[in-house]
Amino acid sequence: xxxxxxxxxxxxxxxxxxxxxxxxxxxxxxxxxxxxxxxxxxxxxxxxxxxxxxxxxxxxxxxxxxxxxxxxxxxxxxxxxxxxxxxxxxxxxxxxxxxxxxxxxxxxxxxxxxxxxxxxxxxx
Amino acid sequence: xxxxxxxxxxxxxxxxxxxxxxxxxxxxxxxxxxxxxxxxxxxxxxxxxxxxxxxxxxxxxxxxxxxxxxxxxxxxxxxxxxxxxxxxxxxxxxxxxxxxxxxxxxxxxxxxxxxxxxxxxxxxxxxxxxxxxxxxxxxxxxxxxxxxxxxxxxxxxxxxxxxxxxxxxxxxxxxxxxxxxxxxxxxxxxxxxxxxxxxxxxxxxxxxxxxxxxxxxxxxxxxxxxxxxxxxxxxxxxxxxxxxxxxxxxxxxxxxxxxxxxxxxxxx
Numbered sequence: 001x002x003x004x005x006x007x008x009x010x011x012x013x014x015x016x017x018x019x020x021x022x023x024x025x026x027x028x029x030x031x032x033x034x035x036x037x038x039x040x041x042x043x044x045x046x047x048x049x050x051x052x053x054x055x056x057x058x059x060x061x062x063x064x065x066x067x068x069x070x071x072x073x074x075x076x077x078x079x080x081x082x083x084x085x086x087x088x089x090x091x092x093x094x095x096x097x098x099x100x101x102x103x104x105x106x107x108x109x110x111x112x113x114x115x116x117x118x119x120x121x122x123x124x
Numbered sequence: 125x126x127x128x129x130x131x132x133x134x135x136x137x138x139x140x141x142x143x144x145x146x147x148x149x150x151x152x153x154x155x156x157x158x159x160x161x162x163x164x165x166x167x168x169x170x171x172x173x174x175x176x177x178x179x180x181x182x183x184x185x186x187x188x189x190x191x192x193x194x195x196x197x198x199x200x201x202x203x204x205x206x207x208x209x210x211x212x213x214x215x216x217x218x219x220x221x222x223x224x225x226x227x228x229x230x231x232x233x234x235x236x237x238x239x240x241x242x243x244x245x246x247x248x249x250x251x252x253x254x255x256x257x258x259x260x261x262x263x264x265x266x267x268x269x270x271x272x273x274x275x276x277x278x279x280x281x282x283x284x285x286x287x288x289x290x291x292x293x294x295x296x297x298x299x300x301x302x303x304x305x306x307x308x309x310x311x312x313x314x315x316x317x318x319x320x321x322x323x324x325x326x327x328x329x330x331x332x333x334x335x336x337x338x339x340x341x342x343x344x345x346x347x348x349x350x351x352x353x354x355x356x357x358x359x360x361x362x363x364x365x366x367x368x369x370x371x372x373x374x375x376x377x378x379x380x381x382x383x384x385x386x387x388x389x390x391x392x
Contacts, residue, residue, distance in 0.1 A: 003224045003264075025233065027337040029281060030274055032232050048277070062306045089226075093191070093233065093333070094310075122225045 007122045008035040011099060015114045017106030018099060019080075026051045026086075026094040041100065050084060050098055072112060079103050085115045087122070143243045143272050146250050151268035158256040160380045164242025167258040172265035175231075175258040176238035179387035180293075180325045181335040184234040184260065190332020193230065194222055203259070211261040231263040236274055237334040243275045248379045278336060286343040294353035295321050296342070301349045311341045318351055 004023055011021045012035050020036035022043045029048035037043035057070060075082040081101040089095055097119065101111060142148065147159060147166065154171035164178030177183060188194040198221040206215035213231065216222040222230075282289070296318045307315060317327045324342055328335040345351040 003228050007225065023229075027340055028236075028278065028334075030236060030277075032229055048281075058308065059305075062308055089229075093229075093337075095229070 004033040004122070005035075007118050008033050010121070011097070011115065011118050012036055014118075015099065015101070015106075015111050017102040017104075017111070019102055020046075020100040022047045022098045024048075024051065024096050024098055026054055026096055032095070036100070043098075043100075046082075046100070047098055050082075050096075054084065054086070054094075054096065072115070074108070077103070081106055081108060081111075083108075083111060083115065085112075085119060087119055141276055143275060144250065146252065147243075147268055147272070150252060155252070155254065156257070157252055157254040158258075159242075159250060159252050160384070161242050161250045162246035162248040162380055162383055163244050164238050165384075166239060166242055166271075167256070168268075169257070169262070169265060172267055173235065173239065173271050174262065174265050175260050176235045176242055176271075177258075178238040178241040178335075179384065179391060180241040181234070181237045182329050182332060184231055186329060186332050187230050187234055187334065188216075188222065188227075191230075193226055198222075206261070207259045209261075210257050210259050213260045213263045228264050231260070232266070233334050235266060236271065236278075237336050239271045240275050240278050240336050243272070248383065251380055282339060282343055285340065286347040288346065290353035291342045291346050291351060292324055292339055294356070295323055296327075297352055297354050299349055299352050303348065303350060305348075307345075307348075307350070311345055314338060314341050315345065315350065320354060 008021050008023060012018050018036065020034070020038070020041055020043050022031045022034040022037075024031050024047040029051040031044045031047040034043040034047070037046075053073065053075075054070070057073065061068065061070075070086050072086065073084040075084075079102070081099075081103050083099040083101065085097045085099070087095040087097060097115060099111065099115060101108075144159075144161070150157075150159060150168055151171040156169045156171075157167075159166045159168065163180060164176060166173055167175040167177075182190070185199050189196050189199055194216070198216070202212050202215045202219065202221060205219075206212045213227060217224045217227055282292075297320045298315065298318050313331065314327055317330055322330070324338045325335055328338040331338070342351060
């Protein structure tokens with residue numbers, strides 16, 4: 001069992017290439033916790049903005065009549081990966097983990113696997 | 125325990141929006157106690173926000189139990205065991221009722237939710253009672269600056285979705301318009317509770333979701349033309365001249381407290 005701070009720390013240290021991580025409430029766009037980032041990468045702004053990414057995808061799925069759930073979303077930039085993992089919460093509140101990875105150091109398959117493990121430990 | 129009354133919080137200026145000068149002062153002096161405003165209460169410890177409550181938002185008990193994280197018995201057990209010692213949060217985790225991460229997130233959700241309403245603009249003076257602690261006990265303190273920043277961000281966020289606050293507090297009505305796009309499941313559940321009587325706060329209580337989340341969905345539904353506020357009926361003209369003016373009983377009525385009492389009675 002981990003609190004959010006410990007979970008974010010684990011993501012930062014155990015996932016190779018991670019430069020920032022945030023736990024975000026996707027209805028309000030509020031970052032419930034952030035780690036890393038820095039002054040040239042504002043994680044709170046990224047958190048709020050990426051809620052729109054998820055919302056757009058969920059809406060498209062409704063339009064298409066898909067009855068599936070999003071597990072994660074990968075965005076590939078020139079030098080970074082942004083990985084969004086939607087969490088299943090008991091309260092049914094939409095939360096997601098947002099991970100910023102350095103593309104030259106990261107192992108995507110490993111990162112997705114680790115993120116799944118951190119989700120399980122978070123017990124939200 | 126002492127209480128002080130303050131001037132009404134100054135209205136926001138365009139340049140520097142200050143939500144509550146009193147709150148900033150209390151943060152600077154690292155005060156501990158309860159800041160009671162017109163629409164809610166912020167609990168401070170050492171100048172940081174440790175909890176918040178508002179009649180407009182479901183409490184952490186509702187969020188935990190209606191959401192299915194915790195059974196009602198578990199909640200009341202924790203209140204009975206640890207309420208007097210102001211350690212309900214700790215007890216919920218230690219006794220295995222609620223995982224630590226879930227409690228923390230739920231508590232943060234409730235705190236920011238209530239703070240959003242508690243810090244709403246008001247002309248009523250705020251009061252601060254030194255030394256008052258909330259029975260939930262320490263969970264995760266938040267700096268005042270973070271609460272103020274998030275509250276302002278939420279206001280802007282709502283206005284970006286749909287700039288009319290009419291739906292935020294009035295009873296709600298479904299419009300006759302059809303929809304050309306499917307309504308997301310979450311908003312559909314909300315829409316089912318719109319009956320011409322319930323307000324956003326009532327719906328939040330019924331669904332066990334944070335009131336701000338309901339406002340976000342409502343503004344989206346309003347923007348889509350699916351929901352509108354019930355317009356207030358104008359008072360019959362006969363009532364106006366017959367109004368009785370009550371004599372001033374005390375020079376210092378605790379208006380914030382009276383309003384909270386009224387809201388609590390109405391919520392019964």
